[in-house]
Amino acid sequence: MVDGQLVAELVEKYCTTRGYRYSYGTAGFRDDASRLDTVMFATGIIACLRSIALDGRPVGVMITASHNPASDNGVKIVEPDGSMLVQSWESTATDLANLLSSGSAEAIRQKIGQLASSGSGVRPRLVVGRDSRVSGPRLLQCLLGSASSLFQAQIRDYGLLTTPQLHYPTSRSLSMDRSVEEEDYFVDFSSAWNEITRLHDVEGLPCAGLVVDCANGVGGLKIHSFIPRCRVLSGTTTVINDNCSDAESLNRGCGADFVKTNQRLPTGIKETDGDSRLYCSFDGDADRVVFYYLNEDSKFQLLDGDRISALLAYFIAQLLEQSGLRSVLSMGVVQTAYANGSSTKYLQNQLNVPVTCAKTGVKHLHHEAVSNYDVGIYFEANGHGTVIFSDRFHDTVGSQTQDSLATKTLRLLPQLINQTVGDAISDMLAVLAVLSILKWSPSRWGKEFTDLPNLLNKVIVPDRSKFIATDQERRLTSPAGLQEKIDEAVSRFRSARSFVRASGTEDAVRVYAEAATQEEANELSAVVSRLVLESC
Numbered sequence: 001m002v003d004g005q006l007v008a009e010l011v012e013k014y015c016t017t018r019g020y021r022y023s024y025g026t027a028g029f030r031d032d033a034s035r036l037d038t039v040m041f042a043t044g045i046i047a048c049l050r051s052i053a054l055d056g057r058p059v060g061v062m063i064t065a066s067h068n069p070a071s072d073n074g075v076k077i078v079e080p081d082g083s084m085l086v087q088s089w090e091s092t093a094t095d096l097a098n099l100l101s102s103g104s105a106e107a108i109r110q111k112i113g114q115l116a117s118s119g120s121g122v123r124p125r126l127v128v129g130r131d132s133r134v135s136g137p138r139l140l141q142c143l144l145g146s147a148s149s150l151f152q153a154q155i156r157d158y159g160l161l162t163t164p165q166l167h168y169p170t171s172r173s174l175s176m177d178r179s180v181e182e183e184d185y186f187v188d189f190s191s192a193w194n195e196i197t198r199l200h201d202v203e204g205l206p207c208a209g210l211v212v213d214c215a216n217g218v219g220g221l222k223i224h225s226f227i228p229r230c231r232v233l234s235g236t237t238t239v240i241n242d243n244c245s246d247a248e249s250l251n252r253g254c255g256a257d258f259v260k261t262n263q264r265l266p267t268g269i270k271e272t273d274g275d276s277r278l279y280c281s282f283d284g285d286a287d288r289v290v291f292y293y294l295n296e297d298s299k300f301q302l303l304d305g306d307r308i309s310a311l312l313a314y315f316i317a318q319l320l321e322q323s324g325l326r327s328v329l330s331m332g333v334v335q336t337a338y339a340n341g342s343s344t345k346y347l348q349n350q351l352n353v354p355v356t357c358a359k360t361g362v363k364h365l366h367h368e369a370v371s372n373y374d375v376g377i378y379f380e381a382n383g384h385g386t387v388i389f390s391d392r393f394h395d396t397v398g399s400q401t402q403d404s405l406a407t408k409t410l411r412l413l414p415q416l417i418n419q420t421v422g423d424a425i426s427d428m429l430a431v432l433a434v435l436s437i438l439k440w441s442p443s444r445w446g447k448e449f450t451d452l453p454n455l456l457n458k459v460i461v462p463d464r465s466k467f468i469a470t471d472q473e474r475r476l477t478s479p480a481g482l483q484e485k486i487d488e489a490v491s492r493f494r495s496a497r498s499f500v501r502a503s504g505t506e507d508a509v510r511v512y513a514e515a516a517t518q519e520e521a522n523e524l525s526a527v528v529s530r531l532v533l534e535s536c
């Protein structure tokens with residue numbers, strides 16, 4: 001029985017944002033931090049109910065707004081196996097947040113009573129972490145306001161963590177006979193790195209050094225604890241933009257999103273630095289990474305998520321071939337519509353690897369990868385992704401009698417590459433290991449294919465919910481007639497493709513255009529953006 005008086009008091013205290021509409025979107029709830037207290041209170045309830053529905057297994061809650069500005073924040077719920085909250089619960093989360101926002105005390109009391117009664121007897125368990133945003137501690141209190149006071153949940157607060165670090169204890173808590181510590185994460189991934197590089201006698205990187213841009217986010221804090229444990233890297237790595245105590249500098253002029261969107265170097269690196277180092281940028285919560293280098297003319301060259309997919313597919317296909325398993329185990333790549341057309345062609349035509357297109361948001365890519373392949377490689381173009389190895393992969397590779405270098409390497413890869421979620425640190429290690437083993441310089445990696453020139457534009461419209469997409473978000477069904485006009489525009493450009501979809505994380509419509517030349521891509525983007533505005 002839920003105490004109506006207590007509910008009323010808690011709602012009064014914690015749900016101060018009223019009359020605002022929330023939506024559990026591509027990456028959970030995300031908004032200006034000042035508007036999130038109600039959502040955090042709702043999330044405490046939903047996370048507890050999810051844990052109760054799963055017999056008290058630990059559910060993760062990560063407080064972050066990733067690459068968004070420092071004044072934003074957000075929250076996402078993680079399943080006990082480390083994957084994202086099951087989609088069927090997203091609408092429950094949205095409905096509850098909006099009910100709390102409505103402020104109607106009796107309806108709230110009834111709803112919470114109804115939801116809470118379903119789990120009588122089971123004590124929920126939560127695993128909580130947050131990025132470096134200043135609003136994090138305050139929002140955590142709103143979460144605890146419902147999780148502790150209403151559900152007496154057992155809560156392990158890990159404090160500052162990267163998003164993938166939060167997924168780690170969430171998914172390991174049950175399989176360990178002791179509590180999972182942050183140290184376990186560091187030990188696991190650094191050991192895998194040390195083992196695979198020793199196996200291949202790697203004594204140096206195939207470039208003059210590594211520079212890691214941490215977006216002034218929580219990754220900056222963690223990388224300093226991590227790199228000293230890694231052979232080869234400890235002497236060759238420079239960390240920049242690692243000041244996560246300067247709240248305002250988070251993602252400002254730096255980080256994976258800035259580098260990918262603006263196609264330029266972050267603050268702290270100058271083109272005149274021109275050298276043969278490899279650079280990479282994490283985003284604010286260190287779950288995505290993009291790489292880049294300066295070519296012989298000191299010009300910026302991006303190696304994004306499509307390139308990471310291509311590199312890993314090339315390498316793993318080679319290992320499967322060498323182990324005689326290429327026809328035994330299935331391997332495929334999952335991309336979104338934002339993948340550069342050249343990368344799709346390269347994978348299909350050069351590497352003979354099947355490619356599937358999924359809707360934007362890693363939860364969709366993850367699902368496709370797990371459902372379709374023994375080795376499912378997925379990356380969004382912006383650098384968010386990982387490689388998932390199936391049980392069949394583990395059984396088959398584990399039972400190989402001949403213990404070749406390729407087979408040993410295949411066994412180590414699932415330890416090096418985070419198996420629950422995209423992870424900037426783990427993905428960085430995977431890329432560095434592959435480049436080192438292949439002895440590929442950054443420019444050699446970049447030569448595998450040439451990107452089609454492209455442009456990603458944002459258009460602000462009065463109501464983005466009018467833009468309804470189908471076919472993995474490559475075509476619009478609404479507003480009526482707009483898709484036909486886009487098709488007509490695309491047909492006027494060479495090697496062109498363009499699509500429009502409403503963003504799930506920002507109040508905007510995104511327009512993607514690619515074509516044979518940058519001028520044509522820019523022009524196509526302008527034409528389609530105009531069509532979008534005209535349709536409103």
Ligand SMILES: CC(=O)N[C@H]1[C@@H](OP(=O)(O)O)O[C@H](CO)[C@@H](O)[C@@H]1O
Nearest residue numbers: 026027361362380382503504505506
């Ligand atoms: C084009 C693009 O980069 N979209 C991003 C962005 O989603 P939107 O729904 O497009 O706003 O944020 C998501 C969450 O971080 C990320 O998964 C996705 O790739």
Ligand SMILES: [Mg+2]
Nearest residue numbers: 066283285287
């Ligand atoms: Mg992120």
